[in-house]
Amino acid sequence: MRVRFEAQLEQLNVELMEMGALCEQVIGKTYEALMKADREAARDIIKKDVLIDQTERDIENLCLKLLLQQQPVAKDLRQVSAALKMITDMERIGDQASDIAEIITTSNLPVPSKEVPIGEMAKATMKMVTASVDAYVKKDLEIARKVVSFDDVVDDLFVKIREKLLEMLTKDRSVGAYVMDLFMIAKYYERIGDHAANIAEWVEFSITGTHKGVK
Numbered sequence: 001m002r003v004r005f006e007a008q009l010e011q012l013n014v015e016l017m018e019m020g021a022l023c024e025q026v027i028g029k030t031y032e033a034l035m036k037a038d039r040e041a042a043r044d045i046i047k048k049d050v051l052i053d054q055t056e057r058d059i060e061n062l063c064l065k066l067l068l069q070q071q072p073v074a075k076d077l078r079q080v081s082a083a084l085k086m087i088t089d090m091e092r093i094g095d096q097a098s099d100i101a102e103i104i105t106t107s108n109l110p111v112p113s114k115e116v117p118i119g120e121m122a123k124a125t126m127k128m129v130t131a132s133v134d135a136y137v138k139k140d141l142e143i144a145r146k147v148v149s150f151d152d153v154v155d156d157l158f159v160k161i162r163e164k165l166l167e168m169l170t171k172d173r174s175v176g177a178y179v180m181d182l183f184m185i186a187k188y189y190e191r192i193g194d195h196a197a198n199i200a201e202w203v204e205f206s207i208t209g210t211h212k213g214v215k
Contacts, residue, residue, distance in 0.1 A: 004070075005066070005070045005076070008062065008065070009066070009079070009080075011062065012062055012063065012083055013137055015059050015062065016059065016083060016086065016087070016136060016137070017137055019055045019090050020090065020132075022048060022051060022055065022094070023090050023093045023097075023133075026045045026049065026052070026093075026101075027093070027097055027125055027129060029041050029044060029048075029101075030100045030101060030104075030122055030185075031122035031123065031126070033045065033100075034104060034109075034112065034118065034119065034122065035111060035119055037104070037109060038104075039105050042100075042104035043105060045097055045098055045101035046101050046102065049094045052090065052093075052094035053091060056088075059087045063080050067080055078205060078206045078207075078209055079206045081205075082136070082202040082203065082206035083136075085198075086198075086199045086202050089195040090129075092191075092195050093192050093195050096188040096192050099184075099188050100185050100188050103185055107181050109178065109181055110178070116164050116182060117157055117160060117161060118182060118185060121157040121158065121186060121190075124150070124153055124154050124157060125192040125193045128147050128150055128192075128193055128197065129192070129196045131143055131147045131196075132147045132196045132203065133199070135200060135203045136202075136203045136206065139206075141203075144200040144201070144203040144204045147196060147197060147199075147200035148197050148200050148201060151193050151194065151197040154189070154193035155193070157186075158186055158187070158189070158190040162183065165179045165182055
């Protein structure tokens with residue numbers, strides 16, 4: 001029975017890595033679509049979000065099977081429970097990448113100027129997602145905690161972008177639509193960073209049994 005459980009737990013790890021990789025891909029594609037004003041790349045993101053949603057359902061079914069059929073001990077129970085929480089955040093990451101893609105496909109959005117560090121923000125959020133999944137697979141508490149700390153970097157970039165966009169709007173009201181689109185994209189990246197930090201916090205829970213939101 002334990003051998004079968006270990007095999008299913010390994011399958012869970014593999015599927016989580018695959019879902020994490022999909023999330024990395026869509027974030028990377030948002031950067032590519034944004035920097036090249038590539039609507040085709042943006043449409044591909046929206047298609048991949050459907051695959052992320054399906055992967056979430058598959059992992060959820062596997063987790064429920066592990067919980068109901070295998071009667072895991074405390075440590076294993078934390079790992080499976082954390083995985084259920086993580087896939088919710090991953091699914092939302094896919095949704096927000098799709099929201100960014102929707103803006104790119106429906107707006108006449110020029111390539112952002114270098115003065116607006118939105119590309120840097122996209123790369124920072126992708127780094128967080130990659131590291132958070134890596135922390136789960138490696139059971140690495142240090143990596144998880146670094147991801148949570150790195151969210152401050154993403155938040156700082158959001159503040160810089162917001163201030164720059166406000167400055168642009170103050171100088172020229174005609175750029176209002178462009179500024180609003182970029183602000184919404186930056187907001188979605190900021191939320192992606194929050195979800196990656198959430199994933200890392202659940203990794204910490206799976207290792208230590210403690211979570212700041214769980215009493």
